[in-house]
Amino acid sequence: MGIQERKTRHKEDLRKRILEAAKKLFLTAGYEATSIRKIAKEIEFSPTTIYLYYKDKSDIIYALHQEGFQLLRQNFQPLMQVESPFERLKALGRCYIKFAFEHPDFYELMFVMKDPMEHLEINCVEASWEDGERVFDFLLKTVRDGQDQGYFKGLDATHVAMEAWASVHGMCALYVSGHLRSMMHVVFGDEDQERMIENAFRVLVHYLESTK
Incomplete structure (x- = not known):
């Protein structure tokens, strides 16, 4: 597997982790009570990392939708x-x-x-x-x-x-x-x-x- 392919796979894996964590929090804590910071904490990354993929939490719930x-x-x-x-x-x-x-x-x-x-x-x-x-x-x-x-x-x-x-x-x-x-x-x-x-x-x- 080449370097570019590994980078692409890493990005997709991280994107999936973000969505899974957000889905869990949206359904258990509620949409309003869920923040980007809480999603980041769930996957043990910084909020800045999530903003590289999604501009806000409404963008995340739309992606799940x-x-x-x-x-x-x-x-x-x-x-x-x-x-x-x-x-x-x-x-x-x-x-x-x-x-x-x-x-x-x-x-x-x-x-x-x-x-x-x-x-x-x-x-x-x-x-x-x-x-x-x-x-x-x-x-x-x-x-x-x-x-x-x-x-x-x-x-x-x-x-x-x-x-x-x-x-x-x-x-x-x-x-x-x-x-x-x-x-x-x-x-x-x-x-x-x-x-x-x-x-x-x-x-x-x-x-x-x-x-x-």
């Missing part, structure tokens, strides 16, 4: 090969639920915390949420493909996509926040949380299928 959406897009990618739009829609829902359970930290940053979105609004960077938009565009295309086959008659495709996303997100957000566990203990006993969400998603799918 983008990383999460890139990961979700990678998970969605194989589903593009599913020919049946309705089967693809069901697969998207299951994939989304699985992502929330396997990456609750990223899910909270992407879909629950308001700070990354405030970064976008303040900076007003055109196409700065490209990864997030592509994820929704895939869902929207799937709905429109379904309409071509007779599903969702008389319904606006964007509204159907938003309803499908909002319904699944609501269940996943309850899981990530810990509220689902408390509710299930009282109402559903010891039923597995992921299975509970998947069963609720089947109810939504049954409703959507009836629109054909």
